[in-house]
Amino acid sequence: MSILEVKNLRKSFGNTEVLKDINFTLEAGEVLSIIGSSGSGKTTLLRCLNFLETPDSGLILVQGKPLFNSEDTTAKSDAEIRRSRQHFGLVFQSFNLFPQYTALKNVTLASELQAKERPDYKTNKKYILEDIRKNGERLLTQVGLFDKRDNYPHQLSGGQQQRVAIARALSLSPDILCFDEPTSALDPELTGEVLKVIKGLADHNTTMVIVTHEMQFAREVSDKVLFMDSGYVVEYGTPEEVFDHPQHERTQQFLLRYSGNE
Amino acid sequence: MFETVLLSLSEGFVKSLEVFFLTLIGAIPLGLLISFGSMSKFKPLSFLVKVIVWIVRGSPLMLQLLIIYFGPGLIFGNNWWGSGSEGRFIAAMVAFIFNYACYFSEIFRGGIEGIPQGQYEAGEVLGMTKSQIFFKVILMQVVKRIVPPMGNEVITLIKDTSLVRVISVYELMWNGQSFIKSSGLIWPLFFTGVFYLAFNGIVTLLLGYAEKKLDYFKV
Ligand SMILES: Nc1ncnc2c1ncn2[C@@H]1O[C@H](COP(=O)(O)OP(=O)(O)OP(=O)(O)O)[C@@H](O)[C@H]1O
Numbered sequence A: 001m002s003i004l005e006v007k008n009l010r011k012s013f014g015n016t017e018v019l020k021d022i023n024f025t026l027e028a029g030e031v032l033s034i035i036g037s038s039g040s041g042k043t044t045l046l047r048c049l050n051f052l053e054t055p056d057s058g059l060i061l062v063q064g065k066p067l068f069n070s071e072d073t074t075a076k077s078d079a080e081i082r083r084s085r086q087h088f089g090l091v092f093q094s095f096n097l098f099p100q101y102t103a104l105k106n107v108t109l110a111s112e113l114q115a116k117e118r119p120d121y122k123t124n125k126k127y128i129l130e131d132i133r134k135n136g137e138r139l140l141t142q143v144g145l146f147d148k149r150d151n152y153p154h155q156l157s158g159g160q161q162q163r164v165a166i167a168r169a170l171s172l173s174p175d176i177l178c179f180d181e182p183t184s185a186l187d188p189e190l191t192g193e194v195l196k197v198i199k200g201l202a203d204h205n206t207t208m209v210i211v212t213h214e215m216q217f218a219r220e221v222s223d224k225v226l227f228m229d230s231g232y233v234v235e236y237g238t239p240e241e242v243f244d245h246p247q248h249e250r251t252q253q254f255l256l257r258y259s260g261n262e
Numbered sequence B: 001m002f003e004t005v006l007l008s009l010s011e012g013f014v015k016s017l018e019v020f021f022l023t024l025i026g027a028i029p030l031g032l033l034i035s036f037g038s039m040s041k042f043k044p045l046s047f048l049v050k051v052i053v054w055i056v057r058g059s060p061l062m063l064q065l066l067i068i069y070f071g072p073g074l075i076f077g078n079n080w081w082g083s084g085s086e087g088r089f090i091a092a093m094v095a096f097i098f099n100y101a102c103y104f105s106e107i108f109r110g111g112i113e114g115i116p117q118g119q120y121e122a123g124e125v126l127g128m129t130k131s132q133i134f135f136k137v138i139l140m141q142v143v144k145r146i147v148p149p150m151g152n153e154v155i156t157l158i159k160d161t162s163l164v165r166v167i168s169v170y171e172l173m174w175n176g177q178s179f180i181k182s183s184g185l186i187w188p189l190f191f192t193g194v195f196y197l198a199f200n201g202i203v204t205l206l207l208g209y210a211e212k213k214l215d216y217f218k219v
């Protein structure tokens, strides 16, 4: 069974239809890169997956279980939406770290808040928090920032902040980790360290959806590539299929523009 | 004579301090409530709240004191506040708390609206509840943003406490001025200035300390 299935997803803002019938599937352990020109709806798609936007219609299935179904008109409670969200993690273009917390606390905060709902929290508090801290330190080690665990975000470079944000997004062990142009806000010399971390996650079979303008990176890291244009999935396939043998003119034009830049 | 003056001024100063602290205690929570009202998605409510805030901030506090104290008696023929100094004090506190709550609400609103949307969204995608996001993520950033403007208001409040004398609440300056009539002395009035300055100095130090304490992060 596919880990993620998106069917007939549509989303409008007012009169502008931003997503027009989006369909794709993703297998566990695969990396999907989403490419496309500005305004084509890539961010909106990620935001729909993470329940930051509500699609107008369509279906989102995770491991065959519908998390969003426009046919199902029963209103979802806040708690249900929060539970659905747990399947996804999101790394933002602008990091969005919590400035008043250290790198480690940024990573552990959500886990700590969730632990409070455990029935055994009061009795095992010390061990639970100890576990959470260890997990946070493990994740910071994984992104190469263990020695920066006590730094506040403003004491970190952009690349380091984004790596903390990745560790934070991993802290609740999401099934699918989403990235929205994770390196676009970074100085060129800092993109490498972030891409390397993402590459490392791919090597460990983390299921990921990555919106990116880094074509070379997308080609290296992806199992599937999806080209979006004005709200449609125009091209979907392996990196070889999409980059080397694009079937559609719009894809060819887009890639030509990008290879010109590189 | 000096002792008599000092005693009288100290009594007045205690009254000024009461006005100061009760205003802060009342106006901060009320101001937060009003700021939520002005940010409400329910348009009629936010409009109404904004009009009230505009009126309160746009007219003199002294006028509001007079209207709140004399209004009920003159309009409804019934002095809600009770007679004597206690009634006057209650009316003064109502006027002060409401006035300052309106000023604070604008500061709170600016502080809350200045937090980037991404902070809320980062909390949301991590499965936090709305109240967890507010108390664990947003609040501290708002506090840091509002300490300087709140500090300005608090300094103004110290000086504004002298206004309660217009409805005969005997605070520091009233007592200082009374020596002009009773003994022909002007220096007690000047001496009240020392109290204001000293108190101001202490509050300024505390505010500076608070800002420093919040220096560990940047927003
Ligand atoms: N909240 C919103 N309200 C109205 N229109 C929106 C909103 N969010 C996005 N849009 C519009 O939807 C379209 C797609 O936006 P989106 O951000 O998804 O594009 P994108 O592919 O991520 O572009 P980019 O590469 O520049 O990030 C744009 O035309 C944008 O103006």
Ligand SMILES: [Mg+2]
Pocket: A042, A043, A044, A180
């Ligand atoms: Mg985008």
